Amino acid sequence: MQLEYQVNSGDFANAGKVSSEIKKILKQLSFSTSHIKRIVVALYEAEVNVVAHSYGGSVSCHIAPDKVRLDVIDTGPGIADVELAMTEGWSTATQEVREMGFGAGMGLSNIKKNCDYMSIDSGKDKPTHMTLIFEV
Amino acid sequence: MKLSDVVQIVNGTVLCGEENLEREVLLGFSSDLMSDVLTLLADDILLITGLSNNQAIRTAEMSDISHILFVRDKVPTPTMISLAEEHNITLITTPYSMFRSSGLLFKHGLDPVY
Numbered sequence: 302m303q304l305e306y307q308v309n310s311g312d313f314a315n316a317g318k319v320s321s322e323i324k325k326i327l328k329q330l331s332f333s334t335s336h337i338k339r340i341v342v343a344l345y346e347a348e349v350n351v352v353a354h355s356y357g358g359s360v361s362c363h364i365a366p367d368k369v370r371l372d373v374i375d376t377g378p379g380i381a382d383v384e385l386a387m388t389e390g391w392s393t394a395t396q397e398v399r400e401m402g403f404g405a406g407m408g409l410s411n412i413k414k415n416c417d418y419m420s421i422d423s424g425k426d427k428p429t430h431m432t433l434i435f436e437v
Numbered sequence: 438m439k440l441s442d443v444v445q446i447v448n449g450t451v452l453c454g455e456e457n458l459e460r461e462v463l464l465g466f467s468s469d470l471m472s473d474v475l476t477l478l479a480d481d482i483l484l485i486t487g488l489s490n491n492q493a494i495r496t497a498e499m500s501d502i503s504h505i506l507f508v509r510d511k512v513p514t515p516t517m518i519s520l521a522e523e524h525n526i527t528l529i530t531t532p533y534s535m536f537r538s539s540g541l542l543f544k545h546g547l548d549p550v551y
Contacts, residue, residue, distance in 0.1 A: 314516070317495030324499070334480075338501055342475050345499045349492075401492045402471030411476050 302326075302364040308348055308375075310357040313401055319360050320345040330364065336437045340369055343415040343433055346408040347373040353398040355429065371433040379427040386421075387413070438462060438546055440504055440527060443483060446545050447506065447531040447538045453518050454504075454527025462504060465547045467539045471496040479550050485538055489513050494520045503527060508535045 304326065306319040324341045332340075344360070351358045351373060358375030380386045387409050394404025413419050418434035441458040444451060451458070467485040468474055471492050474484060480501045486493055489511035497505055498520075505521070507513060507530045513521070521528050531538055543549065 314491060316492065317499070320499060321495070334501065338480075338499070341499045345495065346472070346475060401490060402469060402474075402488045402496065403492070405470055405472050407470075407472035407476065411472065414476075 302330075304362040304364070306360045306362075308351040308358050308360060308373075310352065310355055312352055313397075316349050316352040316401075317345055320348050323360075323362050327364070327369070332369075332437055336369075336435065339415040340371075340435050340437075343412040343435075344371055344373075346412050347371070347431055347433070349401075349403055350408055351375050353394060353401075353403065358428075367437060369435045369437055371431075371435075373429075373431040373433070375429050377426060377428050379425050379429055380421065380423040381425040383421050383423055438542075440483075440529075442545065443504075443506065443542060443547070444529055446541050447529070447533050449506065449529040449531040452513060452528040452530060453522050454525065457503065457525070457527045460503070460527075463548060464550050465539065465542055466550045467535050474500060474502070477550055482550060483542070483547065485535055485542075487511055487535055489517070491517055491520065493517070494524070494526060497521075497526050498524045504529070506531060506538060508533060508538050 320341050327337045355375035361372040363370040389410045390406040392406035398404040416433040417436045420432045423429035440460050462483045464482040469488045483504045485506045504527045
């Protein structure tokens with residue numbers, strides 16, 4: 302099953318809507334609650350990142366019986382130093398993002414903890430493409 | 438303790454999810470930082486927060502948290518309440534501070550996550 306969603310930049314009112322939709326579908330497909338939680342927590346963090354830090358993007362979700370693959374792709378402005386961005390506590394979040402309860406530099410490391418495979422392809426002034434794979 | 442005990446201890450008002458007041462709550466976690474809440478492995482905790490926006494409800498939804506206590510009389514918006522109702526999340530508000538609420542609930546036997 303392949304699902305596609307748009308995520309709009311700065312749309313904090315709807316941040317989490319895609320994760321919510323995907324959670325609903327995973328529940329309908331009877332995945333275990335622990336697998337669903339890992340997937341949607343990681344996706345929600347990634348979705349908030351697209352809303353908070355990018356010009357907008359998309360989420361592709363491929364669901365197979367034994368794995369779930371998420372591709373979170375935005376249109377920039379990119380992460381200049383991905384390794385640095387993965388450091389817990391490092392953040393470029395604005396005050397607005399912090400007021401939403403995020404921006405403490407915990408998101409990427411929490412995403413990594415919840416998935417079985419993670420890759421980030423990005424760079425300064427480039428789109429960011431995050432791939433997450435979950436064995437279920 | 439039961440959720441109804443939580444309401445009584447913090448002098449709370451239930452905003453939605455009255456039908457869940459007989460549920461047992463074993464653990465509490467106080468935070469305004471949703472990223473921290475999203476790292477919790479435990480299910481079905483009581484989230485005690487002063488953060489009153491959609492992200493508090495979404496975070497609870499993703500983390501399988503079914504009860505939120507808003508401190509210092511923070512009033513959730515109608516959008517937040519309808520989002521919580523959609524996901525069967527009970528919302529309670531208290532005039533007490535996060536410190537006082539957490540202290541009272543701890544004293545009455547609500548265990549911390551850490």
